[in-house]
Amino acid sequence: AVTIDSVDKQKLDPGQERTGSIDGQKVKPEEDPFAAPGMRIGTFVFRPTLEQGFTATSNADSSSTGKSAVLSETALRFTATSDWRENSALITGYGQFRNTVSGQKINDAQGRIEGHLNVDLDNELRAIAKLGYEAVPESASSPDAIAGVTQQPLRQTVDGSLGLEKDVGKMRYALTGAVSHDFYGDAELSNGTTVSQKDRDSTLYTATLRTGYQISPALTPFTEVEAGRRIYDLRVDTDGFERSSTRLGARAGLELDMGEKLSGEFSVGWLREAIDDSRLPAVAGPSINADLKWSPERGTIIGLTGKTNVETTTTAGESGDILYSGRLTGERQIRANLTANSALGLDWRDYTGSDGHDLILSAEAGLTWWLNRYAGLTTRVRTEKLTSNLPGRDYTANSVYLGLKVQR
Template sequence: MSIWNDKAGGRSLRLTACAASALLGCGVLAMPQQSLSQSLNTSQTSANNPDPTGGTSTDGLAAPDTSPKSKTPKVATSAGSDGPDAPLNPRLRLDGTDTLTTGSILNDDMRRINTRDASVDNVTVKRPGDGNDQQGIQLGSFTLRPSVNQSVNVEDKRTGSTDEKRTYLETDLRSTLTSDWSLHQLTITGDGTWQKNVSGTGEEQPNVDIKADLRLDLPSETTAHVTAGYQFFRESTDDPNALAGAAKQSAVNQFDGGLSLERDFGILRGTTALALTRTIYSNAVLSDGTSVTLSDRNQTAGTLRGRLGYELSPALIPFVEATLGRTLYDDERDSSGYERSSHSYGGKAGIEVDLGEKLKGELGIGYEQTDFQDPRLASIGTPTIDGAIAWSPQRGTNVDIGFSTSVQPSTTAGDSGYVAYQLTETITHQMTDNLVAKLTGGTIWRDYPSNSSASDETVYDAAAGLTWSVNRYLDLTSNVGYELTSRQTGDDTKQLRAGLGLTVKR
């Protein structure tokens, strides 16, 4: 594999590469294959409103959703769902919250590769005999769908002349708890990853991600969502804000809460949402055992978002959106003496599309500005592109593409931060009744202001995997992934990983 590296900082070349990777992946799958052709689904599906029964019709197609409707288009997940209506991968979500964490990007892709979706493009494939679909456990008016994946993995990570190799065990726990009430709905999803090195050296990267979404179907065409979440991860060594030379990076605890109201006013759609995030950083540990306190990074952030859409048709809704944000650090000044608290505001215009199971999603283009409380820190203003597109070019194939733009604060004295432009795509293909192939890839371009002491860098990642369903309770998984962090100054980092695993599910 040859990898080109732009050390001169050609931004147009990076953006061209991002667009090319998306078009290439989509174009390959668009070519005719022997799978059955797929027709458009004329009934409109809705965001966060899955079929509470999870039932299927006798012809093998997904049963229609008869739950109360919220008319925001639903974008299918590409990230290890338990079904077509599972929540979006946090890296691609469109609820106004941060779309970029500081955990390992390759770790996230490998977890997605390991998980076999219950169905592809909202079609439940017929199974011989008793079937292969994940039935779940009935708990009163709830259905629990748990799964455990145990895998053995190898990793080779190189930065300049430093080469770290390790063999490790990884346990992935996943579960979804969904209510089947006739009105309202509660969905709770949980993911957890535990790693243990068997040989070699390398950073273990545990992860916990729990989310809850209570949908309330209110009178007058109004839908409310009350959300809460918790995430734990270890900051990646390759993150620009990670502590250089640390043997153990900071563990990050993130608590989320939110409330949104959506209402139809005839041909107008209105949405108001409030999201709160509390982030706490633990101490990092240096190679000599010294503990470094990072509590000056602890912060609370809030975002208020308003959107107004105009229904040209049930499948096409242009919209405008405005966002106000405030970030407050626990310490008025960080360890370098800078006031990192900030105000942010932005706006965008875009369009929502919902053509049933064939094509759905949204895309918005706008501008975002972040002003820091310390006058020595320059404001960061940037054009933004955000969205998620789910396309099924043929029966049994899904192509999910996500775009996001976010402003990430810096921990370097005198630097405000950087703008992260991220493109992510996932291609899922049902090769046979019990064999699913996945290909994920993407890039993140970290663009620092011209007056910053840091230089731009780009991360490229790709992963591929196969999941063979032995029966409805057992899957065999295999995967391989590669990540390259290309820096204008300093050594590049290359990471290669492969693994074999076994999933037990119910």
């Protein structure tokens, strides 16, 4: 006898056709089918990337005395994005390790971890907090690089900032306080001895006030003033100079918000650091900053960044320099699983108290081919050239990289 229960227990016929959706609409394809899916850890979505490859280079340490080498490179990067109903947080980090396979001996590591927290308060008031830690060895091409060492000193940086933003009608106000502390390890000489770098340890305190007026949702011109104080742990360095300084700056710029097409900001102004020791001239010059992204069509992103940094020094009789850095980047999604990227770089270093200067030009092009959603092959070629009117600083470095990238 056929009962209601026995009908429910009957096996499904595998030959039956699957019933379609009631509305008959097609399933929307994923915008990026090869994007990292991520892992949920608590209230965060964690997306790690591991890259392993080999670099063949004509100048392993990018210096005037650098030699060719084949290097093994390992890079670990991650992002952790909050999934909160209100407010937001973002944690990013990377670690990079290089070791010589053949040629000039290189064994170094660097990395950074940084956190951002955005909190919406009452009455159109927002708070933005940042905290970061970075460890990077001194570059062999740095003006403060030490000759005849087996290992350049390690520079560690702890930085943080807290900002408040307030909208009043079309007016935009922002006040940000920031602290950055740099401390250096010892330099290891080829004869087995070490040279202390403690006289380079310093802390920079800054306060920045920005005022803007929203002409339209897409355009907001602004002005910005900055005041700060750089304090060295040693009031007088080993050569008898008082290196602490007072920092002042002013800028005017424009914020752009045109959705996915064009966004970011740029500004120009003046920056000055007056050193306490009257024997040393102030480090001063124009200030140029930019962070823009332009998407002329879907799948193409053009980026432009510019930074102005004051580089201090403890070299006897010298104040330091101003470094202007600019990058033009491009990324094009040729196919869903094939992405091309390129970059052009220009750096200009202007030494204070002399006519010395450095010009650094660089170019890079690369491809990433995703085998599936979790693994892909990546390659890039790069060239870099430094030209200086100071002796012993010129160099050229060319390199080719091939590696495997995995993500989750």
